[in-house]
Amino acid sequence: MSAYTPPLDDVVFLLEEVIDTARLMALPRYAHVDAALVRAVLGEGARFAADVLGPLNSAADRQGARLVDGNVELSPGFTHAWRLFAEGGWPGLDLPQEAGGQGLPLTVQAAFAEMVQGACLAFGMLQLNGRAAAHLLLEHGHGGLREHAVPRLVAGDWAATICISEPQAGSDVGRIRTRAEPRPDGSYTLSGTKIWISFADHDAAPQILQMVLARTPEAAPGTAGLSLFVVPKYLIEADGRPGARNHTRVARLEHKMGLHGSPTCVLDLDGAVGYRVGGEGAGLKCMFTMMNLMRLEVGIQGVAVAGAATAKALRYARERPQGGPSAQAPIAIIEHADVRRMLCTMRARTEPLRALYLEAALALDLARYGATSEARIEAGLLAEWLLPVCKACASEAGFEVASLAMQVLGGQGYTHEGGVEQYVRDSRVQAIYEGANGIQALDLVTRKLGRDQGRRYAVFSARVRADLQRLGSDPGLGALPGRLHEALGLLESCTAVLQDRLQCARRDAEAGAAHYLQLVGLVACGWTWLRMAAAATADSPLARGKRATARFFADYLLPEAAALERKALAGAGTIDALDGETLATYG
Ligand SMILES: Cc1cc2nc3c(=O)[nH]c(=O)nc-3n(C[C@H](O)[C@H](O)[C@H](O)COP(=O)(O)OP(=O)(O)OC[C@H]3O[C@@H](n4cnc5c(N)ncnc54)[C@H](O)[C@@H]3O)c2cc1C
CATH class of the missing domain: 1.20.1410 (I/LWEQ domain)
Known part of the structure; x- marks a missing residue:
């Protein structure tokens, strides 16, 4: 019961018959993209998700990431899978070709992301950070940092994190205390403690860029005083190669209800060297490039879990004989009205949210590259409206649909072997993180x-x-x-x-x-x-x-x-x- 079947046919139906992707492909920006290419990419992506990532999922639940002598070791198979992911060009699917990416629309990337997240949420967390950071640096980075970091993130050679949370600053981001003192060479020295940082250290990439929100001396209180810094695990040499170890340290990994394959770290910055991205005080604004992509993808995570749990429940309900006239052989539980109610509810909640995250991704694409300024403005407004709705509704649907799947599987659903209880545990956090x-x-x-x-x-x-x-x-x-x-x-x-x-x-x-x-x-x-x-x-x-x-x-x-x-x-x-x-x- 552990195999994952990506929703390839449904996604292709949505992209070709429901979402107005033709409008996107008519734009000069996407002149090289057509429906056949999108089908081929998603077909290959589905194969990768099912064959390479799917088998990692339950193993990562049993043996999560570990902190060994101050270094994080990922779950078995993650490092190898990351190498294959990078070799396949997947980290740069929606990043511009000029930066080494595939230059496909975010809308297509979003469809692929569902397959990655549905196959293994913990691995999905790893790839999300690096891609979102590359977008951020492309938009707001400058000089050597952008030149060195973006192609390496796109190639999957380097990884990244998002470092916002602190003990006194969860939802209340304006209370961040991490300090950033300017140094004579234009860089900064960062000191403070970040908590709950996903993949703050690991062995899948030789360099990790922590994207840190911190406060410069004399900065205004609240979010207006926050600036954004890139704090690399290893200092970046003039030619871009990793140099001496920077003063960052994972002090602890959290023990969690689920997502065991995704290390959730307490990260100490103890006089670490950082490079500012964007103006002083513009940190949160810059970080929103990353956060908006991550919010969309947390919504996608919800749909991914809901879809994977629904597929398992449907398969089980067709095969599990129970009930019916006692003189006859038992019938499959899919024939009972109440089981059908649950299965229909699962489909009725999951499928429209899949279309909705694609619509939101399309709006983000059109907001950037739409044909006219009116089209870009309108798409931007729609995207801003849909993002919190996608994030919140899909994350709730993910958990609730997974819970319904457990109900359909009965006792089998509550046991590890059923392959559904992990979805319930892994998905609960989606309503909490990323806002x-x-x-x-x-x-x-x-x-x-x-x-x-x-x-x-x-x-x-x-x-x-x-x-x-x-x-x-x-x-x-x-x-x-x-x-x-x-x-x-x-x-x-x-x-x-x-x-x-x-x-x-x-x-x-x-x-x-x-x-x-x-x-x-x-x-x-x-x-x-x-x-x-x-x-x-x-x-x-x-x-x-x-x-x-x-x-x-x-x-x-x-x-x-x-x-x-x-x-x-x-x-x-x-x-x-x-x-x-x-x-x-x-x-
Ligand atoms: C597994 C995991 C991974 C994470 N990964 C990262 C990461 O990579 N990087 C990172 O920076 N952070 C990360 N986080 C932190 C996550 O983003 C925070 O947990 C989240 O922002 C909520 O903050 P909090 O936990 O402090 O909750 P709180 O802010 O204390 O909120 C608790 C409750 O109070 C409500 N609440 C709070 N303030 C208000 C208000 N003003 N009005 C109304 N209601 C309010 C909230 O909605 C919530 O229900 C991660 C967390 C987890 C559990």
């Missing part, structure tokens, strides 16, 4: 909705409305268009009330943020279901599955819109009924 989901909801409401007269919401809702108008009269879609129309209406009125509350009752708006985000996510999933079902015209199991699951979504999931709207508007009255001390007086 806890509560913080994503506040970002959506207070920043994305609260600024610029709600333009980001307006772009999103206009897209949903236009597709409803274009596709909604198809009788084959059953109740879906009507229910989506109702849900969009609820979202419209809820949005208007929250916008009002942001002006005069902010606490009420904040209290509703999490449910508002879920409501947006539900409408967004209805939107992608509408488009998937309308495109599924073929007489194939894939197309029949899409149309039937879209109707299930309309019957079983879309009605939740009314409850979500009500909760989003309930305000802070009842949650603030007790003061903090009385609330905490419990048991």
Whole structure:
């Protein structure tokens, strides 16, 4: 039960029939890309994920990364797999050809990322950091650092990390204390302790670049005083080769519920040499290049787990005989109505989020390379709106769908052999890291909705409305268009009330943020279901599955819109009924 089957057919269906990738490939930037190339790349990527990465997953769970004499040793097979990954050119899939990458759209990279993450989440964490850091350095780096680091990151010769968290600065990034003192040669000396740093040390690459947020002397308080530094494990010689060991040290690895193959490190910076990227005080802004890619990919992680768990549950349910008339042979549990309810729920939640992360990736591609400035601006607004929704909804779906898969497998699901309980443990952190989901909801409401007269919401809702108008009269879609129309209406009125509350009752708006985000996510999933079902015209199991699951979504999931709207508007009255001390007086 441990094999991983990448969702290649579904991804190709989405890229060719649902997501407007033709628009992307018409751009001069992607003149070298066509549907055949994308199919070939993803086919090869699926093979790599299934054959090379899939077998690492459960072994890495049993033998996680270890700290030996101050050095991190990765789980068996990781270093070899990383070499194959690098030789295949996978680290630079969406990086520009001028930088040694493959020059493919992020949209294609995102589809491949799901296969990597679905095969082995811990390995997925390793490749994500380096790719995101290369994008950051391309955008904000300069001089020798950029020249030396980017091609090596793209080639997979070097690795990278993201170093934000400190004991007193988790969600509250503005409280970072790590100090960066300027040195006469223009570099800096960094001192402080970063915690929970994924892959801060390992044996897969000879050089590791820690991308560190720190505070220069006299810097303003809060996030405005943060600058970004590259702190290499080995000092970088003039020709780019690694030199003397820098003063960084992994003091401890955390013991975790899951993701054992991904070392989570306490990293001491003890007078380490660092190089500033971007201006003083512009650190968080620069870091957002990396964080936005990582947030998208955490959403992809959620879909990857949900997809892998769904595939296992479907296979098991077809094979497990149980129940039926006692005089006859037992029937497969897939025939029971309640098991079907669970399996349909899993598909109904997973598949629209796959389309949604591809839509968000497409928006990011178009925001950079779109044909006109209007197209770029509109795509940028849509991407900003969709990113927190993808991150939060998909990370929750990953864990909840994995938990449903465990239910379908029964006792077998709870045992290691079933291959599902690891998904539950590994995926739980996705709602916590890269901005806890509560913080994503506040970002959506207070920043994305609260600024610029709600333009980001307006772009999103206009897209949903236009597709409803274009596709909604198809009788084959059953109740879906009507229910989506109702849900969009609820979202419209809820949005208007929250916008009002942001002006005069902010606490009420904040209290509703999490449910508002879920409501947006539900409408967004209805939107992608509408488009998937309308495109599924073929007489194939894939197309029949899409149309039937879209109707299930309309019957079983879309009605939740009314409850979500009500909760989003309930305000802070009842949650603030007790003061903090009385609330905490419990048991
Ligand atoms: C396995 C793992 C890997 C990680 N990898 C990295 C890494 O590579 N690099 C890195 O820098 N960090 C990493 N992290 C840290 C991660 O990003 C943080 O855990 C996360 O940002 C949350 O911070 P916190 O744990 O301090 O929680 P807190 O900030 O203490 O939050 C706890 C709870 O309070 C809520 N909360 C906090 N503030 C507010 C507020 N203002 N309003 C409303 N609610 C609020 C949160 O939503 C959350 O539910 C990793 C963590 C883990 C567990």
